[in-house]
Amino acid sequence: MIDFLPHLDKNAxxxxxxYGLGLVLIGGAVIGVVLKxxxxxxxxxxxxxxxxxxx
Amino acid sequence: MGMLSAFANPHRxxxxxxxxxxxxxxxxxxxxxxxxxxxxxxxxKDEYQGGDIMRVMFIHVPAAWLAMASYSAMAVASxxxxxxxxxxxxxxxxxxxxxxxTWTALCLATGSVWGKPTWGTWWQWDxxxxxxxxxxxxxxxxxxxxxxxxxxxxxxxxxxxxxAMVGGLNVPLIKFSVxxxxxxxxxxxxxxxxxxxxxxxxxxxxxxSGLGHSLLFGALVxxxxxxxxxxRRAARQRARLLAxx
Amino acid sequence: xxxxxxxxxxRQALGEAWAGGAGALLPLGFFAGAAVLVPLGIGxxxxxxxxxxxxxxxxxxxxxxxxxxxxxxxxxxxxxxxxLWLQTSAPVSAIAAAxxxxxxxxxxxxxxxMSPVLALMFQAExxxxxxxxxxxxxxxxxxxxxxxxxxxxxSATVRxxxxxxxxxxxxxxxxxxxxxxxxxxxxxxxxxxxxxxVASTLFSLALAPFAMAAALRLAAD
Numbered sequence: 001m002i003d004f005l006p007h008l009d010k011n012a013x014x015x016x017x018x019y020g021l022g023l024v025l026i027g028g029a030v031i032g033v034v035l036k037x038x039x040x041x042x043x044x045x046x047x048x049x050x051x052x053x054x055x
Numbered sequence: 056m057g058m059l060s061a062f063a064n065p066h067r068x069x070x071x072x073x074x075x076x077x078x079x080x081x082x083x084x085x086x087x088x089x090x091x092x093x094x095x096x097x098x099x100k101d102e103y104q105g106g107d108i109m110r111v112m113f114i115h116v117p118a119a120w121l122a123m124a125s126y127s128a129m130a131v132a133s134x135x136x137x138x139x140x141x142x143x144x145x146x147x148x149x150x151x152x153x154x155x156x157t158w159t160a161l162c163l164a165t166g167s168v169w170g171k172p173t174w175g176t177w178w179q180w181d182x183x184x185x186x187x188x189x190x191x192x193x194x195x196x197x198x199x200x201x202x203x204x205x206x207x208x209x210x211x212x213x214x215x216x217x218x219a220m221v222g223g224l225n226v227p228l229i230k231f232s233v234x235x236x237x238x239x240x241x242x243x244x245x246x247x248x249x250x251x252x253x254x255x256x257x258x259x260x261x262x263x264s265g266l267g268h269s270l271l272f273g274a275l276v277x278x279x280x281x282x283x284x285x286x287r288r289a290a291r292q293r294a295r296l297l298a299x300x
Numbered sequence: 301x302x303x304x305x306x307x308x309x310x311r312q313a314l315g316e317a318w319a320g321g322a323g324a325l326l327p328l329g330f331f332a333g334a335a336v337l338v339p340l341g342i343g344x345x346x347x348x349x350x351x352x353x354x355x356x357x358x359x360x361x362x363x364x365x366x367x368x369x370x371x372x373x374x375x376x377x378x379x380x381x382x383x384l385w386l387q388t389s390a391p392v393s394a395i396a397a398a399x400x401x402x403x404x405x406x407x408x409x410x411x412x413x414m415s416p417v418l419a420l421m422f423q424a425e426x427x428x429x430x431x432x433x434x435x436x437x438x439x440x441x442x443x444x445x446x447x448x449x450x451x452x453x454x455s456a457t458v459r460x461x462x463x464x465x466x467x468x469x470x471x472x473x474x475x476x477x478x479x480x481x482x483x484x485x486x487x488x489x490x491x492x493x494x495x496x497x498v499a500s501t502l503f504s505l506a507l508a509p510f511a512m513a514a515a516l517r518l519a520a521d
Binding site: 012029036 | 091105111114118154158161279285292
């Protein structure tokens with residue numbers, strides 16, 4: 001079932017660690033940024049209910 | 056010229072980023088995905104570079120590129136704000152910092168993990184680029200800490216601009232001194248698989264990964280800028296309400 | 301433009317350093333203490349001490365410059381001296397430079413003058429190299445104090461900004477630390493290193509005062 005994963009040599013753990021770090025850090029950045037933007041948008045919306053500028 | 060006004064006018068920026076950011080997210084993800092597929096499955100391994108471990112370059116090298124480029128972008132944005140006082144320029148600098156720090160940290164971490172099986176150590180003082188990137192991380196963190204310590208947005212903008220410009224002017228000097236320092240020692244980094252010498256089968260995934268990371272980074276910067284614009288608007292509304300009441 | 305405000309800022313900074321009693325002796329004590337503790341920590345083998353001595357002295361010089369930087373501008377912000385200077389016709393950058401130079405005279409130059417003694421304790425060979433070494437430490441210290449001054453000016457309004465100053469200053473210290481330790485060693489880079497050290501110090505002298513001035517104007521607002 002896990003045959004679709006690439007077959008890496010002896011350093012496989014290090015390679016997966018690097019890409020795992022990338023996933024965690026970059027994924028975390030994306031999630032954090034998107035959540036922050038959503039929170040800011042809704043806060044502005046609450047501030048001014050009919051704010052058409054929040055485009 | 057019309058496009059450029061998107062950089063000075065928050066309204067136009069919001070309109071532009073409304074479609075540009077999602078496009079960058081999609082393109083960035085696609086290119087990164089392609090680069091990953093190539094890097095992990097398709098490209099042959101190179102025993103001279105240590106076998107499979109050199110596949111790490113497809114995430115480490117783009118991270119290094121972004122670390123350097125994002126600091127320059129932050130310095131340019133700060134300079135732009137300092138001269139023309141376009142609020143968007145300050146918002147851009149503020150947005151770039153935490154993202155630049157993230158990619159810089161990723162570069163250092165992946166570099167360290169790459170180094171362990173290659174050199175036997177988790178940190179290699181003789182690698183000029185890793186040293187430079189380490190100092191770049193300090194520059195980013197110092198910038199963020201300084202802005203956070205200021206009382207008002209305006210002061211944070213001014214303080215940040217001063218520091219970013221001083222840092223920006225020092226980066227070439229820091230890199231030069233670090234290069235001198237590490238060139239004293241014989242073995243240069245094995246992680247110099249860049250340059251025209253690199254075979255196309257490695258170069259294309261690397262370049263596409265770099266482009267993909269850059270686009271994703273740009274999308275994230277735009278999103279953070281949008282969040283900051285909304286936050287500042289809400290704050291102004293609040294201030295107006297309090298003043299009116 | 302009269303030089304009076306610049307000179308008075310200079311004299312005031314000098315006075316402050318000595319009036320604090322132990323104030324100017326603190327970096328000296330730090331320098332000596334750090335340099336003395338290191339052999340206790342890493343061992344006394346002469347060859348090793350000779351090799352690491354210059355590096356240790358540079359680190360001590362950098363750290364002890366940071367020790368005294370926190371108060372250099374903060375007191376002026378608090379007691380209104382900064383506002384007075386901004387009202388004079390003298391360029392704020394010159395006033396900032398004068399203060400920083402005075403600070404170096406009281407806390408940096410003595411360390412450079414002490415360096416031959418410490419170098420001997422680190423098993424350096426006695427000779428004229430010790431004197432040129434003092435000159436090198438003097439020049440390097442000047443750069444540390446000027447870049448540190450930028451950090452201090454930016455942090456002048458921050459309560460207990462010592463850590464922030466260190467974080468800001470550390471990357472800026474790197475070229476001086478590298479060129480300085482290369483200048484002190486016999487290794488390959490030893491010839492051009494003193495010139496590079498002079499160049500990077502001049503760069504700091506040229507740039508830092510303007511950054512300090514901008515930061516001080518910000519602190520006064």
